[in-house]
Amino acid sequence: MTDTTLIIVPAIPIPAFMAGEVQSKLAYVDENIDCARVEPDGSKIQITLKPSAGEENTERITAKVQDVVTLMVKGVIQPRVQILESFLDRPVPNHTDPMPELMESQEVSKEGRGIYTLGPLITSLISYFESRFVELADSFSAKRYRFPTLISAKYLDRVNYFSSFPHSLSFVTHLREDLENIDSFAQHTHYEGEGLNASPDSFSKIEMLNSPAVCYHWYFSLADQQLKSEHLVATAVGNCFRYESSNLTSLERLWNFTMREIIFIGNGKHVLEQREIGRQRMTSILEEFGLAYQVESANDPFFIGEFRKQVAFQSAFQLKYEIRASLPFSGKTLAVGSYNYHQDFFGRNLNISLPDGSPIHTGCIAFGLERMAYAFLSQYGLDKKQWPVAVREGVQ
Numbered sequence: 255m256t257d258t259t260l261i262i263v264p265a266i267p268i269p270a271f272m273a274g275e276v277q278s279k280l281a282y283v284d285e286n287i288d289c290a291r292v293e294p295d296g297s298k299i300q301i302t303l304k305p306s307a308g309e310e311n312t313e314r315i316t317a318k319v320q321d322v323v324t325l326m327v328k329g330v331i332q333p334r335v336q337i338l339e340s341f342l343d344r345p346v347p348n349h350t351d352p353m354p355e356l357m358e359s360q361e362v363s364k365e366g367r368g369i370y371t372l373g374p375l376i377t378s379l380i381s382y383f384e385s386r387f388v389e390l391a392d393s394f395s396a397k398r399y400r401f402p403t404l405i406s407a408k409y410l411d412r413v414n415y416f417s418s419f420p421h422s423l424s425f426v427t428h429l430r431e432d433l434e435n436i437d438s439f440a441q442h443t444h445y446e447g448e449g450l451n452a453s454p455d456s457f458s459k460i461e462m463l464n465s466p467a468v469c470y471h472w473y474f475s476l477a478d479q480q481l482k483s484e485h486l487v488a489t490a491v492g493n494c495f496r497y498e499s500s501n502l503t504s505l506e507r508l509w510n511f512t513m514r515e516i517i518f519i520g521n522g523k524h525v526l527e528q529r530e531i532g533r534q535r536m537t538s539i540l541e542e543f544g545l546a547y548q549v550e551s552a553n554d555p556f557f558i559g560e561f562r563k564q565v566a567f568q569s570a571f572q573l574k575y576e577i578r579a580s581l582p583f584s585g586k587t588l589a590v591g592s593y594n595y596h597q598d599f600f601g602r603n604l605n606i607s608l609p610d611g612s613p614i615h616t617g618c619i620a621f622g623l624e625r626m627a628y629a630f631l632s633q634y635g636l637d638k639k640q641w642p643v644a645v646r647e648g649v650q
Contacts (some may be wrong), residue, residue, distance in 0.1 A: 255307070256399065258293065258301075258303040258307060258309065258312065259300060259302050260274070260299075260300070260301040260312060260315065260316060260319075260625060261298060261299070261300055262298070262300075262301060262316055262319055262320070263297070263298060263299075263301040263462040264296070264297075264298075264299060264320065264323045264327075265313070265320050265323065265324065265574065266324055266327050267296060267297070267324055267327075268292060268296030268297075268299075268323060268327055268574045269296055269327070269505070270294060270295050271332050272294070272295050272296065272326065272327055272330060272402065272457055273292045273293065273294055273295070273296045275298075275326065276294040276296075276322070276326055276327065276339050277290055277291060278501055279322055279326065279421075279496075279497070280299070280301070280319060280322060280383035281499035281500040281501050282421045282499055283315065283318045283319055283322055284311075284315050284318055285316075286304050286306070286307035286315060286392065287301055287302070287303060287306075287315065287500070288302045288304045288489070288500065289301075289302045290302070290500070292321075298420050299319060299323075301315065301316075301319060302444070302471075303315070313327065315415050315427075322472070325524055328364045331596075333551070333553070333610055334551075335550050335551055336550065336551040336575075337548060337549070337551075338533070338546075338549040338550070338552045338575060338636075339537060339548060339549040340507065340535075340548045340549075341540075341541075341545070341546055341547055341548065341650060342546050342547065342580050342587070343546070344544065344545070344546040344547075345632060346544070346580070346582060346633035347584055347633075347634060347635065347640045348582065348631075348632065348633055348634050348635035348640065349582040349583055350462060350583050350635070351504075351581075351583040351584070351632065352619065352628070352631040352632055352635060353504045353505065355636055356373075356376065356505075356631070356636070359373070359636070360373055361373035361374075361376050361618050361636075362376065362505065366509075367502050368497075368498065368502035368507065368508050368510065369508070369509055369510055369511030370505065370508065370624075372624070375636065375649075376627050376631070377650055378649045378650055379630065379631075379645075380512075380623045380624065380626070380627050381649075381650075382645065382648040382649045382650075383543075383621070383626050383627065383630075384491065384514050384621075384623055385648070386539050386542075386543075386648075387514045387516075387621050388489065388514070389489075389539075389571070390516065390532065390535055390536060390539065390619075391489035391516045392510060393489065393526065393535060394487045394516060394518075394531075394532070396487045396488055396489040396516055396517075397486075397487070397488050397489070398488070398489055398490065398491060399471075399488050399489070399490040399607075401465070401468060401471035401472070401474060401492050402465070402471065402608070403465055403492070403493045404426055404462040404463070404464065404465065405462065405463055405464070405466070405470060405471065405474075405646045406461070406462060407460055407462060408472075409463075409470070409474040409477065409498060409604070410463060410577050411643075412472070412477075412603050412604060413473075413599070413600060413603045414603070415466070418465065419437075419496075420500075422466060422496040422497050422498065422499070423463055423466070423497065424463060424464040424466075424495040424496075424497055424509070425460050425463055425464075426457050426460070426461075426462040426464060427457040427458050427459075427460055427465055428457065428498070429456055429457060429458065430456065430457065430458050431458075435456055438456070439452055439456055441534060452462065457588055460584075462537050463495075464493075464510075465493065465494055465495065466494055466495060466496055466567075467494055467513070467515075467517040467615070467620075468490050468491070468492040468494065468513050468514075468517075468618075469515050469517045469618045469620075470541055471492070472488055472490070473492070473606065473616065474604065475602040476519075476604070476606045476614075477605060477606060478604070478605045478606070478608065479605075479606055479607075480606075480607045480608075480611070481519070481606065481607065481608055481609060481614065482588070482609060484520060484524075484608055484609060485518075485519065485520040485523070485524055486518075486519040486520070487516065487517065487518050487528070488516075488517045488623040489514070489515065489517065490515060491512060491513065491514040491515075491623075491635060492512065492513060493511070493512055494511055494512065495508075495509060495510055496509070496511075496515050497509055500625055504628070505624050505625065505627070505628035506581075506588055506628065508624055510622070511622055511624050511625070512622075512623045512624065513620050513621060513622055513623065514618065514620070514621045514623060515618045515620045515621075516618060516619045517616070517617075517618045518616065518617045518618065519614050519615070519616055520608070520609065520614070520615060521612070521614075521615055522615040522616075525594060525595060525615045525616060525617040526617070529594075529595055529617045529619065532548065532593065532619045533575070533593050533619075536577075536591075536619070537601065540577070542633070542642065542644040542645075543630065543642060543644065543645060544633070544641075544642035544644075544645070545570045545576055545579055545629070546579065546580040546582075546629065546641060547578060547580065547590070547629075548577075548578050549575050549577055549593075550575065550576060550578060550588065551574065551575055551576075552574050552575060552576040552589070552592070553574060565649065570575070573594065573595045573596070573597070574593070574594050574595070575590060575593045575594075576589040576591070576592045576593075577589065577590050577591035577592065577593075578590070579625075579626075579629035579630075579633070580629070580632075580633060581632045581634075582627045582630065582632060582633060583632060588625055588628070588629050589622070589625070590621065590622055590625045590626045590629050591619070591620060591621040591622065591626070592619070592620050593619055594617055594619070595613050595615075595616075595617040595619050596615070596616045596617060596618075597615055598612075598613065598614065598615050599616070600614070600616050601614035601615060603614025630645070
């Protein structure tokens with residue numbers, strides 16, 4: 255059996271600024287899609303189907319692709335990108351993708367789609383970067399926390415996560431507490447094809463998921479409380495999980511990754527001030543890293559039905575800025591960190607109030623550790639002699 259390729263001309267023209275967003279969502283249109291590509295100018299869509307798809311499915315899949323384009327593109331207005339810092343022209347010595355060398359040297363080993371183990375060099379590099387982020391957290395006297403990998407479905411529902419990001423969820427379950435069920439699983443279950451051959455009926459109702467972000471845990475721990483302090487700040491590092499289907503690519507997009515966050519709670523003015531102070535302090539750290547990057551306004555990867563509304567809202571109120579590092583080998587950039595302001599969203603939905611009774615405002619500064627290391631190696635390679643002094647001396 256061979257792959258089938260569909261060439262689709264979108265019924266509604268896709269603006270160039272939306273090409274990447276539409277492409278990322280097409281991976282979720284149908285399980286028969288192996289990969290999807292939108293031309294940079296938005297004029298054409300190429301869909302490669304899995305060999306098992308069958309020609310009888312092409313018309314149905316084409317219709318679904320057109321539906322997604324219509325939902326995302328119709329009436330969309332290009333958001334104004336605000337650039338706060340631009341150091342993309344900072345000279346760097348490397349212009350090749352480090353991934354082949356990382357794989358060959360076993361510094362990176364692929365365990366599954368979007369799942370990699372990391373070797374001593376890249377682990378030491380990540381540890382150094384994180385130590386600098388902890389120094390930034392300490393400059394705010396942030397209290398250190400440890401959060402679990404699992405996160406409550408009950409609380410995620412309260413903050414509308416299921417409607418905003420359903421496509422990226424990773425669910426956790428266990429076998430139903432039934433002796434016959436457990437015994438049958440033990441005797442008959444094996445990995446077949448692309449997963450276990452066990453019946454879905456063998457598993458429990460879902461109470462927990464793998465956590466998609468670090469800061470949520472702190473907000474959930476404060477739910478339904480009136481705080482005694484007007485301002486709080488915390489920091490934590492944790493495993494995060496965001497499923498991205500066929501978009502999972504090398505260390506750029508991982509299913510399981512780690513984030514270090516600095517989290518602010520207070521009134522709106524205070525949170526925005528802290529976020530800005532954090533950005534300014536981070537500028538000197540990134541300069542020591544020698545990183546070629548830009549800080550620009552951005553939006554979260556909302557699902558299709560929520561996309562236009564939520565992106566317009568985030569853009570209007572400048573709620574999110576990303577640190578986008580240059581990937582010289584591709585001419586593109588990669589988000590390695592972000593500065594976020596949630597307004598009183600978590601305060602209202604989780605019933606958390608300040609001493610005066612008003613809902614808390616929240617914000618965070620977040621760093622993707624694997625992405626930061628990958629972007630750095632894309633710019634400086636694996637030879638430490640080429641690294642900036644601060645990084646070379648800081649990596650043990």
